[in-house]
Amino acid sequence: MELFAPLEKEEIETRCALDPVSAQKLIKLGLTVKVESGLGNCSGYKDADYTSVGAEVISDRNSGLASADIVCRVSKPEAAEITQLKEGALHVSFLDPFNEAALLDSFVTQKVKAVSLEMMPRTTLAQKMDALSSQANLAGYTAVSLAAEKMLKIFPMMMTPAGTISPAKVFIVGIGVAGLQAIATAKRLGARVTAFDIRPEALEQAESLGAKALRIDLGGETGGTSQGYAKELTPEQIEKQGLEQAKVCAQSDVVITTAKVFGRKSPVLIKKDTVDSMQRGSIIIDLAAESGGNVEGTVLGEEVVTENGVRIFGYANMEGRVPQVATQVLASNFYNFVEHFWDKESKTLKTDPEDEILKGCLITDNGEIIHERFKK
């Protein structure tokens, strides 16, 4: 079987689907691995690094797409490229399936099996294939490192002959994978960290990392789904949350927001009046910018400086700021996925649509949308 990793086309994308280590592991399984020339340019790998582990480096993208049994890439494909794929091929990438109905139809027409990385089940078995987690973890880290670089202060307390420098106060909103890593990184740098989430178990996890948990009684239903995702709050609950958060924001040097609601636009949790009450020079990093943003005033891809001198960063692809490790763990997710379904005897993939993992993430098969959530 042949696996192909094409170059990422989006300018902002610094990651790629395969590093030489995972390419070599796939080859050891018995796959023929082809990568498009230049694949690892942004993540620190030369073509020769791939050829040295036995992969084939090709310049003809079209032939790579047309002959592959498995295509792995980071970003969703252009519709025109789906028409180049072989019938029955497996395509694994982020797909944004809630917003890309036409793309799903293209996979149906081409009779390609499309796997959406976003839909990987959040189970112990699928953990090693969970690209949302492997990337969110790094986004949490880069949010803190960006804040450390941009702020006017420093994170740790320093007692010097010239006086004592107070530790930075950091507020993390949303304690999922990214939020937990942001807490851990900020704590390692010596900041005082406060964190909030609507899931009570997340507050306990924050405390176990040494953060102070902000507890707000929102009333009514809060908490998570069976997959651990947050449930959407009512407008009244969001208002109540905003009032309590505003007090913490006003005292914070850095606010990092990561609050998402799976498959929906992210809630706006920090309103303009809260931003206006923050101190000059404070930093907001909105990790939810790509899904609409948690902060009023966030502009996707930009730094916005407010009238009172607060800097709001809505940068996209935050994990792409550390492309080598982001590629390393993403490639490992791809490898683990292929390895899980690999049949050593026949040296082919055994993809039973009834498999628990595939039931979660396989969207199209055999010319149909088979995933319950996207059938309608």
Ligand code: NAD
């Ligand atoms: P996410 O990116 O969907 O959201 C980030 C955080 O924002 C979540 O903790 C969520 O509760 C929080 N949030 C949503 N609305 C909020 C609001 N109004 N105010 C404050 N916070 C709000 O989350 P994620 O990082 O993808 O993690 C989702 C869940 O999946 C977590 O429970 C995580 O532990 C779990 N998970 C499990 C596995 C596994 O078992 N294999 C792997 C990864 C994640």
